[in-house]
Structures are given as C-alpha cells and as structure tokens.
Amino acid sequence: MPAATKTRAAHQNHPLEDLIRSDRIPHIWCPGCGIGTAFSACLSAMKGGGRNLEKMCMVSGIGCSGRAAGYVKLDSFHTTHGRAIPFATGLKLGNPELDVIVFSGDGDLFAIGGNHFIHAARRNMDLTVICVNNLNYGMTGGQAAATTPHLAKTTTTTAGNPESPFNLPLLAWASGATYVARWTILHTRELTECIQKAISKSGFSFIEVLGPCPINYGRRNREKPMETLRLYQEQTIIRNNADPMDLDVDFKKKVVLGEFVDKQRPTCIESYDRTCRLPE
Amino acid sequence: MTGDEACAEGALAAGCLFFGGYPITPATEIAEHISARLPAVGGTFIQMEDEIAAMASVLGAAWAGKKSMTATSGPGFSLMMENIGLGICTETPCVLVNVQRGGPSTGLPTMGAQADMMQARWGSHGDYEIIALAPSSAQEIFYQTITAFNLSERYRTPVLIMTDEIIGHMSEKVIIPPADQIRTEWRPKPRGRKDRFLLYKPGPNGVAPMPAAGDGYKIHVTGLTHDEKGYPAMSVEAQQQMMERLKRKILDNRDDIIMVEEHQIEDAEIVIVSYGISSRTSMAAMQQARAMGIKAGFLRLITVWPFAEEKIQALAQRVKGFITVEINLGQIHLEVMRAAAGITPCHLVGHHGGTIISPDQVLAKIKEAF
Incomplete structure (x- = not known):
C-alpha cells in the first residue's frame, strides 16, 4: 500500500467512533461472532434517532454480549449476572429523563435473569432490551442455555440437549411487552430501524437478535460460520405481526423474523404517577 | 412509632428518594411506611420481584443520582449479597437495613436475633471493608438511618443498618426534629473537564467524586476489577490498587466512622x-x-x-x-x-x-x- 493511502486510511474515522470507547479496542469478541454486528446496529440506532445522547445509558449483565456496555461511550453499566434489568429499572425510576438500553445475552437475560425480564415486561418498565441470542453460554466456553435447541451439542450436553428452548418473543408478549421484534445479524437495516423505534417508543421493548457463535456453538454442531449465515438467509421468513406461538427458533423449519408486537399501554412510571402521586 | 417506622422516617429525613423493596418479616413495615410517604416528597417506591432485584434497583437509582435504600431480613439479606458486592466494587452509596430474625434459613421469621453480624462483615464474596451500624431503640434507628446515609454519601459505599425484630416491632416515643436541625450530606460532585474525569481517582479523604448518569461524564461502571477511569483491568497490579483503595477509604477514616x-x-x-x-x-x-x-x-x-x-x-x-x-x-x-x-x-x-x-x-x- 502506498504510504499516502496508508496515512489517509489511518485518519479515517469510523462512522460510530464518537460512540465507541476506542481506547478499549480491541474488543473480546471472537472472529465470526455476531455480537459486534448487533452492537453496531444498536449504536447506529442510538445515534440516528436524534435523541440526546447525554441522557442515554447502556446497561449490561455478564457474558460476551454483556461486554457491550464496556465499549459504548455513553454512561454505561456492566452489572452482575442476570441483573441488568433490575439495575436498569432503578436507573430509570431514579431519573425518568434517561433513555435506558439493556444490551445483554440470552444466558444472562433468560436463565439467571428470566424472572427480572418477565416482571419488567409486566410492569411495562420503560426500557429497551436487546438480547443477542447465540444459543449458548459463549463466555464460559459453550454450555447449554435456556435457548439451546433440543438435541444441540454443548459442553454440558455432549449427548445432545435433553431440554427445549424458550420462544423469547412469545415470553415477552405473554409478559406484557409493548414492543417485540426479532432479526438476525444479517438483517442489520431492519434491526437498526427496530432498535431506533424501540428507543423512541415508551414502555418495555424487546428485540431478539439471532447471532452466530461459531467458536463455541457452531463448531460443536457441525455448523460452519458461513452455514449459520446461510441459515439466517435461507431458513428465515419475515412475517410482521406473526402469531407469537409460531416463533420457535427451529432452523429445520423457517424461523420467523419481524416486528410482532407494537402497542401502547401506560408505562410503569406513568401508572405510578397517576395512581400514587397526589395531583398538584 | 415502631422501630421500622422510625427507620423509614429517618430515611426520608436524610433525603432518600428511592426504595426498592421486597416484603419480608420483620422488615416489611419499613417498606409499607415509606411506600406511602415517598410519592408525596417526589420519591419513588417499587416492590421488586425478589431481593436480588431490589438491591440491583437500589444501585441503579443511586447512579441516577438519588439517595436510595432497601430493607430486608435474613433470607433476603442472603439474596442481596451479590449486589452488595457490586455496590462495594463500584463504590455506590446506598443504605441497606437488615431487621434480623432467627436463622439459619427461614428460621424464626417473627422473632428477633443478632445472628447475621458476620454475614454483614463477609457475606459477599471477595475481600472488602463494610460499614455497619447497630441501633438500640426506635429513636436511635431514626438518627442512625440519617447517619447511615451520610456515611454512605461521604465514603461512596453501601452502609448496613443491622437492627433486629425486637427493635423493628417495638413501639417507642420518637422525636423527629425540624428539618433544619438535621444534617444531611451528599456525595461529592466532580468538577473540571468532563472528558478528563476519572471515576475512581480519590480525593483527600480517599473517596472519588461521583457524577450521576446523564451528567455528561460518559462514565463506565463495572463490577470487574477496574482502573481509576473505571475500565476493566485484568492484572495483579490493578487488583492490588483497587483493593487497597477500597480498604483504605474505610480503614484510614476509622476515627470518623467508628462510634x-x-x-x-x-x-x-x-x-x-x-x-x-x-x-x-x-x-x-x-x-x-x-x-x-x-x-x-x-x-x-x-x-x-x-x-x-x-x-x-x-x-x-x-x-x-x-x-x-x-x-x-x-x-x-x-x-x-x-x-x-x-x-x-x-x-x-x-x-x-x-x-x-x-x-x-x-x-x-x-x-x-x-
């Protein structure tokens, strides 16, 4: 490469540089991991929504996706395993002006943190919850999760997973979430638009992002990185407002993507103010 | 009033504006009393889904800039240990009241004990210093709750009030002084350039100033071992520096803290x-x-x-x-x-x-x- 080009390249700014703690790069995510794509879609949505970034926070739990809070150049909180949502609940109630985004993984949000998820949805806490679902516990080396497909191999289910996974949008819908969507990391444009919509919308919003974990999940299930992406392309179907009952993640059939719930009901804070505070 | 009610009144007098709770005998009356009082003073009460969530919400509200607290008893205290550790590691001011009852396990829910004292000291994993107060009357729990908030703000750390069922449920005369006779403290706020701010760079008393989320400092708060900036630092040296700071800010101020x-x-x-x-x-x-x-x-x-x-x-x-x-x-x-x-x-x-x-x-x- 000629020296001049090299210099120019070095000075070229990443379009999301102002939102990234570049002093913390390189990140920990493996080659082929889907989290970075979901993370950059999230950053684009944050930036593109025209909202005050000074009042925007990210809260994460523990795990690979939980490291997102450590890379975003906003007020950011890397909390305990499974507890991102209740921490975010306190943050939002403490200062309702904040836009609070929870970015974490399937193990964190739906196994150890499952109880918090359903209750925050029930209360309609004004949070945007983004779950990168890579079907396993990546950080600890690929153990079975509450999202691991039946019979899939992980380090704790070497003979195949005897259990069945959650249908996350169904769980969110049943718990009372007012916005529910699912995309894969191949669908970055739709994903970004949905996150942007979720942030500006009041109430509990949930977006599931299917992302590959080639090192820990793909490798043990004879699924090469490109094959996972091919599944995302060929074995998915976009069906907005689909019945939440039809949203199981089973790539042997078609996996349904889209925007499934978009409704309005009073948020936790609106309800509290109306019910508990005396009129001025 | 009862000790539990006096505790809630003390919290309000101290400027507490957030309570994240979960019902448990014999601490429930603190939540009941403060849930009725907080909305009128502009505060917020939330009953969380468990004590783990209650403690997490208290930390979140503290980082939103509010004085925050919770109250529990033995079984809930056990569940809160995880996020007490996060509070210590991230130097988050907040107050936790343990109205002790007989244990272990479900024990004697309606009967008092003082058997969580060592759990208060070392209950969360890792090495740390903690501040714990022990009131002996309803009047004293009122004042100690204010003191607990002041210490937590002064030293940027969770402070425990280790009371018990007997004081919690005992009715005694409590005198609540006028607000101007109550001294309340607030965490030191940072000054200077926001982009150069270091979240854990200690001031003269060993404690770093603390901004709130939304103040524009773009802080990073993590339960991982971190450096002065708050960034994760996985090294022996970083662990040593963080641990020494966490211990020193309490131990070097023993004369101020120990009453x-x-x-x-x-x-x-x-x-x-x-x-x-x-x-x-x-x-x-x-x-x-x-x-x-x-x-x-x-x-x-x-x-x-x-x-x-x-x-x-x-x-x-x-x-x-x-x-x-x-x-x-x-x-x-x-x-x-x-x-x-x-x-x-x-x-x-x-x-x-x-x-x-x-x-x-x-x-x-x-x-x-x-």
Whole structure:
C-alpha cells in the first residue's frame, strides 16, 4: 500500500467512533461472532434517532454480549449476572429523563435473569432490551442455555440437549411487552430501524437478535460460520405481526423474523404517577 | 412509632428518594411506611420481584443520582449479597437495613436475633471493608438511618443498618426534629473537564467524586476489577490498587466512622461489650452489678463494622475481662477475643435467638467468671 493511502486510511474515522470507547479496542469478541454486528446496529440506532445522547445509558449483565456496555461511550453499566434489568429499572425510576438500553445475552437475560425480564415486561418498565441470542453460554466456553435447541451439542450436553428452548418473543408478549421484534445479524437495516423505534417508543421493548457463535456453538454442531449465515438467509421468513406461538427458533423449519408486537399501554412510571402521586 | 417506622422516617429525613423493596418479616413495615410517604416528597417506591432485584434497583437509582435504600431480613439479606458486592466494587452509596430474625434459613421469621453480624462483615464474596451500624431503640434507628446515609454519601459505599425484630416491632416515643436541625450530606460532585474525569481517582479523604448518569461524564461502571477511569483491568497490579483503595477509604477514616458509647468504663474491671437490642440488656446488667459493688462498665458499639478493635486493645491492658452480650452463639465475641489477643479473658453471654437476653443471665456470667 502506498504510504499516502496508508496515512489517509489511518485518519479515517469510523462512522460510530464518537460512540465507541476506542481506547478499549480491541474488543473480546471472537472472529465470526455476531455480537459486534448487533452492537453496531444498536449504536447506529442510538445515534440516528436524534435523541440526546447525554441522557442515554447502556446497561449490561455478564457474558460476551454483556461486554457491550464496556465499549459504548455513553454512561454505561456492566452489572452482575442476570441483573441488568433490575439495575436498569432503578436507573430509570431514579431519573425518568434517561433513555435506558439493556444490551445483554440470552444466558444472562433468560436463565439467571428470566424472572427480572418477565416482571419488567409486566410492569411495562420503560426500557429497551436487546438480547443477542447465540444459543449458548459463549463466555464460559459453550454450555447449554435456556435457548439451546433440543438435541444441540454443548459442553454440558455432549449427548445432545435433553431440554427445549424458550420462544423469547412469545415470553415477552405473554409478559406484557409493548414492543417485540426479532432479526438476525444479517438483517442489520431492519434491526437498526427496530432498535431506533424501540428507543423512541415508551414502555418495555424487546428485540431478539439471532447471532452466530461459531467458536463455541457452531463448531460443536457441525455448523460452519458461513452455514449459520446461510441459515439466517435461507431458513428465515419475515412475517410482521406473526402469531407469537409460531416463533420457535427451529432452523429445520423457517424461523420467523419481524416486528410482532407494537402497542401502547401506560408505562410503569406513568401508572405510578397517576395512581400514587397526589395531583398538584 | 415502631422501630421500622422510625427507620423509614429517618430515611426520608436524610433525603432518600428511592426504595426498592421486597416484603419480608420483620422488615416489611419499613417498606409499607415509606411506600406511602415517598410519592408525596417526589420519591419513588417499587416492590421488586425478589431481593436480588431490589438491591440491583437500589444501585441503579443511586447512579441516577438519588439517595436510595432497601430493607430486608435474613433470607433476603442472603439474596442481596451479590449486589452488595457490586455496590462495594463500584463504590455506590446506598443504605441497606437488615431487621434480623432467627436463622439459619427461614428460621424464626417473627422473632428477633443478632445472628447475621458476620454475614454483614463477609457475606459477599471477595475481600472488602463494610460499614455497619447497630441501633438500640426506635429513636436511635431514626438518627442512625440519617447517619447511615451520610456515611454512605461521604465514603461512596453501601452502609448496613443491622437492627433486629425486637427493635423493628417495638413501639417507642420518637422525636423527629425540624428539618433544619438535621444534617444531611451528599456525595461529592466532580468538577473540571468532563472528558478528563476519572471515576475512581480519590480525593483527600480517599473517596472519588461521583457524577450521576446523564451528567455528561460518559462514565463506565463495572463490577470487574477496574482502573481509576473505571475500565476493566485484568492484572495483579490493578487488583492490588483497587483493593487497597477500597480498604483504605474505610480503614484510614476509622476515627470518623467508628462510634462507641462508654458507660462507667473509667474504673471498670469488667467490661460488657454489646450492641443493638442487647445493649439495653447490658446497660441494665451493668447498673445492677454496680449496685452490688462490682466494678462493671459497658462499651456499646454503635458502629459494629469496622470493629472498634483499638478500643478493646486499650481496655484489654487494664481490665480483668470482657463479657460480650449478643443474640447469637458468638460472633462479635470472636472479634473481642481477637482484639483482646489473650491478654484478658473474654466471655460470651449468647443466645440461640428468638428473644432478648435478660440482665440476670449477664449478672450470672459476671459472678461465675470473675
């Protein structure tokens, strides 16, 4: 490469540089991991929504996706395993002006943190919850999760997973979430638009992002990185407002993507103010 | 009012604007009382789905800039340990009240004990210093709740109030002074350039200023071992620096944090050491012993953690012995023994839990041992 080009390249700014703690790069995510794509879609949505970034926070739990809070150049909180949502609940109630985004993984949000998820949805806490679902516990080396497909191999289910996974949008819908969507990391444009919509919308919003974990999940299930992406392309179907009952993640059939719930009901804070505070 | 209600009133007087709770006997009345009072002062109460979530929400509200608290009892205290650790590691001011009941496990939900004292000290994993206060009356829990908030703001750390079912449910006269006679403290706010701010760079008293989310500092807060900026730092050196700072900010300020009350210590040959509800037993026993011509004194620990070991060490040089009175089978007793270091005999008047210790039991031990 000629020296001049090299210099120019070095000075070229990443379009999301102002939102990234570049002093913390390189990140920990493996080659082929889907989290970075979901993370950059999230950053684009944050930036593109025209909202005050000074009042925007990210809260994460523990795990690979939980490291997102450590890379975003906003007020950011890397909390305990499974507890991102209740921490975010306190943050939002403490200062309702904040836009609070929870970015974490399937193990964190739906196994150890499952109880918090359903209750925050029930209360309609004004949070945007983004779950990168890579079907396993990546950080600890690929153990079975509450999202691991039946019979899939992980380090704790070497003979195949005897259990069945959650249908996350169904769980969110049943718990009372007012916005529910699912995309894969191949669908970055739709994903970004949905996150942007979720942030500006009041109430509990949930977006599931299917992302590959080639090192820990793909490798043990004879699924090469490109094959996972091919599944995302060929074995998915976009069906907005689909019945939440039809949203199981089973790539042997078609996996349904889209925007499934978009409704309005009073948020936790609106309800509290109306019910508990005396009129001025 | 009851001790539990006085605690809630103390919190309001201290400027608490957030309570994240979960019902548990015998601490429920704190949540009930404050849930009715907070909305009118612009605060927020939320009943979370469990104590883990309650403690997490308290930390979140603290980072939103609010004084925040929760209250629980043994089983809930166990569940809160995880996020107490996060609060210590991230230096988050907040107050946690443990209205102790008999344990282990579900134990005696409606009956008092003082058996979580060591859990208060070391219950969360890892090495750390903690501040814990022990009130002995409804009036005192009112004031100690204010003190607990002040200490938590001054030292940017969770502060525990280790009370018990007996004080929590006991009705006593409580005088609430006018607001202008109550001193309330707030965490130091950062000054200077926001882009150069370091979240954990300590000020003169070992404590770093603390902005709130939304103040524009773009802070990163993590429970991982971190450097002064707050960034994760996975190294032996970073761990050493963080741990030393966490310990120093408490231990270097022991004189400010440790509060004790001395009764007839000057000429005492036998010193009763106690705290919380058992200090009322101890006071009566000391007075009865004096009436019988025994030179007894009483050292009341208002701050239980950090432990007043210098005080015990000094007394150990000249007294005949210590008697620790507490509703457990020997927790603070072990601390007294450690501080007395074999110089002076140490005795325990303990109890399995469920009721208070009577002064007679303390007198009997004085006669038996000395």
